[in-house]
Amino acid sequence: MHNDLAIDIRGVTKRYEEHVAVRDLSLQVPRGTVYGLLGPNGAGKTTTIRMLLDIIAPDAGSIAIFGRPHHEAEILNRVGYLPEERGLYRKMQVRRVLRFLAELKGLKAAEADARINDWLKRFGLTTAERDWGNAKIDELSRGMQQKVQFIATLVHEPDLVILDEPFSGLDPINAQALKDAVLDLKKRGKTVVFSTHVMENAERMCDAVCIIARGEKVLDGQVTDVRSSSGRRNVALALVPNGTSSAGRASDNGVGHVLRDTRLVNRFDDNNRYFEIELAAGADAQELLHRLIDAGASIERFELVLPSLHQIFIERVGAQGVEAGMSGHG
């Protein structure tokens, strides 16, 4: 019945001495999806991931991976994990580190070696001039170390890949490589769960998300459902930059006056290149468009959109949620 679920977390709670890191959390991740675990720093994302990986034990609740208890060795062998804090044995040769980590996932040394060679080639770590596989981790640049770490996560062909804040600290090229790799994994039917507090990444890549704050689930579901479930309509508005009047300065003139009309606009968010405008209850988007034109705005873009994850996040979690969890574990 739940065998189509990659992850099934039910009623999980984790208490520390002074605070509750995760409280009665339940979430289901279908197989073959890219799933985002969203939340401010200290919301309980890392604690949840660690419990998922049986690194720490929950005080209450149950966790299943692919329909089996998550602590079974065969199950953990099918999971790949990239922690937020990354690092490898500094004095060890790249190949030996990778072989060690692959063997820890139940791979035989010979098979591991073959796959490691493939991966090193794929990430450009073995070239005609230099085989970085024989170098010590210490001798690698930061970007190369990130690649090695990423190979370590994927070398055993995991069915479930868990990435904790995968984009933090990545240069744009490695970030792109990671994004491509995640989508490649999805194409091959793998399940990817990643945590982030950067909503744009989640919005671009995730099929479904779960927002948690203060150790509790705020909402979860398909990204499109989440965005439309708020029942609100938003308008993305961009103005033609004509010398002095950029979007940023527009709020000072007539346009600003329109946007501050609470009968039309609930609130607006200046994203620099465009405004994200939340319409007031019962307000008509067309009326807003007319008023803006009347106010002399040169409109480049006027689009009815679903509220962004970022907006929903800010609205549902609020500044308070961010503050409350800051002191605790991730």
Next chain:
Amino acid sequence: MDKFWVVAKREYLERVRSRWFVVMTLFVPVFITAIFLIPAWVTARSAASVSSRNIVILDATGTGLGKRVSDVLMRDSTPVRRGAQPPAPQVREVSASSLAAAEDSATHEVMRPNSIVGYLVLDDSTLSTRRIRYAGRNASSIVDTDKLKSAVRQAFTGVMLQREGVKPETIALISNLSLSMSQTRIDERGRGGSGQAAIFLGVGIGILLLMSIIFHGQNVLRGVLEEKSTRVAEVVISSIKPEMLLAGKVAGAGAVGLTQQVLWIAISAYLMTNLAPLVLKSAGVPVSGGGASALGFSFGGLTIGLFVVVVLYFLFGFVFYASLLAAAGSMVNSEQDAQQAAMPVMYLLIGSWLFVNSVIVNPTGTIAKVLSWLPFSSPIIMPMRMGLSPVGWPSVVGSLAVCALGCVFAVWLAARIYRVGMLMYGKKPSLAGVGNGVRYA
């Protein structure tokens, strides 16, 4: 269990490949051999001195005593370095009145370079009051003067025996009599035989265990700290239970310790049996049999039973201390804090060592008995006690069993601390924190 081996294998190979392992493995046997060899070599060098023969004997006794002394000195079995001509003493029979002049001229000879090193005076007072005089460049050499005294004593005995009418063949037989002596020590406890060797063996084993536990135990601590500070621990722990990781690390490091000890013993034995004779031969000492026995060193006291017990105690002791040190390493974030956290564990170890003296003095006393039952001290004290005096097998087996139980407890405690400690960053360790860790793990 497969993953346990993966961890142990990595731990073992990475350590054995390290430059430090190679350096330490070679250095210690060379050092130990040097400790045994240098004193022996120095002794051999001075014993091989032939300067006691390169002398003039001024014989004013008129009894042929000088000739006899010369004969005795020539019979000295001390071999001469290859290529060197063995010098023979020059005997000058002089009258009592010309003795002073002869001494003068001998003095001048000694002062010339590449000449004789000294002269021996035998005169009437030698016969009446047993006095002899020697003057020479080596007058302060105890070995040389002892040789001269002994030669004169032998020669004198010959003269006296001749006077008593003993046949010359009998005198020759008596003079050539050489003895070999085996020395046996008896002390206040009445033990004979390998007294010195037993203490050496017992203390040696104790030091070896102590050094290995400290050295390789600290290595485990440093390894844990590295995994924690590089954050590789989190990836590893997502693949293997912390208990298994801890066990694998301790086993790998322990295997490195055992390997190193076996290599130490093997290399030392090789050096002593092969290198030592060469060195001693070059110093002019005749060597028969192995070099180790030439140095008066033997593994005679080390029986198979004791060997097995020593290995078991090493393993238990190592597991006990290394897992606690690993737990200490898991609680901290820096080398300095690590030393602090390791302190309580090291106190247990060093504390046990402080009682070694009283165990050596009285291996059957209460202190020795108690310490050989406590799991934290028995790995060091019990093998030492066994080397010093016989210990009943029931006691050994019982103590090993208690030690094994202690290990189980230490590993259990360490694993719980380790599980929590490995993921605890930024906090300094506190007893309360550790207590909570153990409870919440």
